Each structure stands twice: as C-alpha cells, then as structure tokens.
Amino acid sequence: xxxxxxxxxxxxxxxxxxxxxxxxxxxxxxxxxxxxxxxxxxxxxxxxxxxxxxxxxxxxxxxxxxxxxxxxxxxxxxxxxxxxxxxxxxxxxxxxxxxxxxxxxxxxxxxxxxxxxxxxxxxxxxxxxxxxxxxxxxxxxxxxxxxxxxxxxxxxxxxxxxxxxxxxxxxxxxxxxxxxxxxxxxxxxxxxxxxxxxxxxxxxxxxxxxxxxxxxx
Numbered sequence: 194x195x196x197x198x199x200x201x202x203x204x205x206x207x208x209x210x211x212x213x214x215x216x217x218x219x220x221x222x223x224x225x226x227x228x229x230x231x232x233x234x235x236x237x238x239x240x241x242x243x244x245x246x247x248x249x250x251x252x253x254x255x256x257x258x259x260x261x262x263x264x265x266x267x268x269x270x271x272x273x274x275x276x277x278x279x280x281x282x283x284x285x286x287x288x289x290x291x292x293x294x295x296x297x298x299x300x301x302x303x304x305x306x307x308x309x310x311x312x313x314x315x316x317x318x319x320x321x322x323x324x325x326x327x328x329x330x331x332x333x334x335x336x337x338x339x340x341x342x343x344x345x346x347x348x349x350x351x352x353x354x355x356x357x358x359x360x361x362x363x364x365x366x367x368x369x370x371x372x373x374x375x376x377x378x379x380x381x382x383x384x385x386x387x388x389x390x391x392x393x394x395x396x397x398x399x400x401x402x403x404x405x406x407x408x409x410x
Contacts, residue, residue, distance in 0.1 A: 248394040314359035
C-alpha cells in the first residue's frame with residue numbers, strides 16, 4: 194500500500210479522499226455540474242444513448258443478433274446479405290444514394306453484448322463500430338425488462354473518407370458529416386427498437402424477424 198501511495202503521489206492532478214476534504218470534493222464536483230452543456234462537449238468524441246425496454250434481455254439480445262432486424266428498427270440500413278466471406282454481410286445505407294454498407298456482427302450471448310463492425314463502400318476495414326450492451330433491468334432498476342446501452346466512438350475516419358476512390362459519387366455526403374446528428378438519429382432508432390420489442394412482447398408475439406410474419410413490411 195505504501196508503494197502504491199508513493200506511485201500515486203507522483204501523478205499530478207488526482208482528486209482523492211486522501212488529499213482532498215469532503216467539502217473540497219463537493220466543490221469540485223459542483224464546479225463541473227452545469228445546467229447546459231455544449232453539444233460537442235457531450236457527443237464530440239463519444240456518443241452513448243440508453244433506454245429501458247420492457248422485454249426480457251434474452252429476447253432483446255436475440256432480436257439484435259439477427260442482422261435482418263436492422264430492416265425494422267434502423268432508419269436507413271436495409272437488405273443485408275452474405276458477401277461470400279464468412280461472417281461478412283453487405284447491405285444498403287439509404288442516407289446516401291447508391292451506398293453500400295458492410296457489416297460483421299460479433300455477439301456474446303453470455304455477456305449480452307453485440308458489436309456491429311461496419312464501413313461504407315468496402316468490407317476490409319470495418320472501422321465504424323456500434324457497441325451494444327444489454328443489462329437485465331432487474332439488476333439495475335429493480336423491475337423486469339432490459340436496459341440497452343449503445344455507444345459509438347469518433348474514429349478519425351469519420352473526419353475524412355479513407356477510401357474516396359470507392360465512393361460512387363465524389364459529391365456524395367460522407368458518413369462523418371452526419372456525426373453531429375448521431376445522438377438524435379440513434380435516439381430515433383432506439384425508440385423504434387423499444388416500440389417494436391414492447392409491442393410484440395406485451396402481446397406474447399415472437400420478437401424475432403424470422404418468426405414474425407410480415408414483420409419487415
């Protein structure tokens with residue numbers, strides 16, 4: 194413990210109860226709390242949204258693990274199909290005309306996590322990563338259902354298209370141009386997800402796309 198404390202003492206700027214009184218800690222926390230925050234300060238580097246969904250965690254995970262569910266809850270991505278490369282799918286992103294989006298879905302049923310690894314125009318470098326975590330609401334809210342947490346990180350490629358030669362149109366909008374709208378856009382999609390899953394779950398209907406006749410219509 195002495196060694197650890199000595200090492201910490203060499204690090205400037207740490208705020209800990211060993212070096213600051215409770216009033217000082219409260220004062221620092223208060224100084225960092227504001228009624229309003231600039232959009233870029235909150236969502237400039239990371240964009241995280243979350244929602245409670247009245248649907249069992251296992252059903253939420255099964256739904257999100259089906260790549261065809263994107264045809265239902267996403268705003269713009271459609272018609273994913275296997276590419277011939279194992280695990281890699283390609284579909285359309287209707288946010289931009291004639292734009293292909295590639296995706297590899299990495300799911301962990303034990304941890305209830307899903308990562309959508311994506312990219313526009315090519316499937317070799319899947320740098321757009323959508324991180325999902327499903328938390329049993331019973332653990333954190335004391336009621337049945339799920340908490341879905343969805344995070345995106347601002348990869349440098351959002352600022353500049355790394356493969357401009359693959360764009361179908363040199364004047365096409367780039368996905369990174371839309372980063373300031375990621376929170377609002379993903380909020381719309383998470384609301385869609387909530388409405389779809391709660392509607393089916395509350396009526397005893399299967400939530401999966403394959404088991405729901407006409408679901409993709």
